[in-house]
Amino acid sequence: MDQKFFRVPFASNGDTQAIPETAASDGSVSYPSGWGPDYAKDPAADANAKPVEREAMNTVLNAITGAIRQYQTNAYPEWITTANNNGAAFAYDAGVVVEYNGALYLSLAGNNTATPGADATKWQVYIQREATEEEAIAGEGSTQVITPRRLHAGASYLDEQLKTALTPYLLPVGAIVMWGSETPPDGWLELNGQEFDTEQNPKLALMYPDGVVPDYRGRFVRAWSNGSTIDADRELGSVQSDEVGPHSHILITGRFGTRADSYGPQEGALHQCGNSGTSLAAGRIESGEIQENTGSETRPINIAAMYIIKTDLAESENSGSTTPTALVISPSAVTINAGTTRQFAGTVLPAALSADYPVSWAVSDPTLGSIDSNGLYSSTAGKSGTQTIIASLSTGLTATATVTQHVYLTTISIGAIPAELLAGNTYAVPVTYSPTSYTETVNSASSDPTVATLAADGTLTISGAGTATLSLTGASSGVTASITITATEEEVPEIYLQIENNLSEISAGGAVAQGQARNALGLGDLATKDSLSATDVNAVPQASATLGTEDLNTVTSPGRKFQSLTSNATAARHYPVALAGMLDVIKTTGTGIRQIYYPYNTTDVYHRYCVDTATQTFGAWEQSGGDFLAIANNLSDVADAAESRENLGVSYTISTDVAPTDATGYANGHVWYQTEA
Known part of the structure; x- marks a missing residue:
């Protein structure tokens, strides 16, 4: 829609007057009463009639447009100072946003009379700007809000930081380990020569382009020589068959006998011989054999294990959190009545992990209440304060919620009010609250604040005549009570002027009363002046400064002018003579004037006329006195x-x-x- 933007408030530079905050006894304009009945009366027929003052209209419109401009430019109202509120601190409800000293503040409490920025428990800097990604990650700001997209960006950043930090300690794709179970974990394959999907496992495919893992079954693993002379020239991953290295067994053979060997020469590996003196030696042969090893291979003592290899799928499956990343409490903030219960719920994220990570509950102040293992908070009757609900997981992850605990009202009773309520007065009305130990805020409301308001302490303020319904309500409990009042303007008795006072009663009434009295006597505005100006009596104004080098064709405003310098009085500037003098300009018609010039030090007078000052259509200068003969001319000037x-x-x-x-x-x-x- 089209709207009027008040670049400046109405009558910013205009005449204004002070308008009282309370109803005036003489019926004059005031904020509570506005323009009263006297302003609707006929001044010609009623001595009490009052004119609507231009200054008062300017004041009201200036106040209205100034307030509108505040919303147009700032969207929020300025904080109301005590000076704005007739010397009393204005009480704000919780949740109100105001502007103060160039910043926005949110009221955190009802009946809030503190100055914004002075008490952090009363006012909080209003958060209305989304944090940037950098601010969300830095975690230092207190006046920005973290939106889901900023939370996601921050979480992604932390994931990358965590991954970077943990990568040196993690097994890469292609790592081979021994596994003690028959079933490999998810994302791992047994090294049994099986095929794998190279598209799903691009990192593993770099090591095994043919899409087949090695077969380690039944084989010992030997470290790759990689340039060593031991087991040289082996390729990484190559298979080597079994082999027995070279070795020998000693077997003694030869001829064995004596000089007188009755048996003749003998051959063999096992012989025993002996002699006795010169007796002939005797010998015999004993036979034996080397036993054969019956095993199928040569091996040390060992234990069987499965060799498995890590695939890309193991990395992708584990890229998600294996432990909860967030714990959310709902509700996050609540106000309750002391002695009642409230159920809280803790949500574990990712939700798939919630079954493995039960939520534990605790409170910061056991005197205010307790919470069970299921999140049911029980507040202590009669105790008020601020409680912090703490939810935690075994990983150390925690979250909190706030409970504002009040003693709620059960009844409000408003007592009797005076029979006669007069505008401009205040009255004490008895108000009873039950229980007396209540701690919740009481809000007051009026159907017409210009007539009356009722404060929580029972102060009844009557501002104007009329009827209004006044109510008091518990901010949290909703318990309420109301009354309807009717107020009247105080009647001022008629006062007669006393002769001995010489009309001083009117003087005491002020400028408005004096003006009304003058109007009643038919005295105009000039009656109050000590001296009269040319404007006051519609006379020709007289210049206060000499003419300069102006062309007389341009001097067309009515009045008396002066030229003090002969050097300025030239024919080029349309002077009749080159003499200093006085100029009268007389308005003759709507567009015409007459100029009369009186040179100093002579009795000559010159005049001319102009029919249209816009076009500067002037006639020629004529010297006054053309109908008589000058003595000095000796009759030479007869026609x-x-x-x-x-x-x-x-x-x-x-x-x-x-x-x-x-x-x-x-x-x-x-x-x-x-x-x-």
């Missing part, structure tokens, strides 16, 4: 000499000049004569 002579009765003149030689040289009215020698 018609012959007619002048006739008017003087002198028909002929006598000349002593030489007479003309013929008739053509004679002029009418002359007689010539010649003196004889």
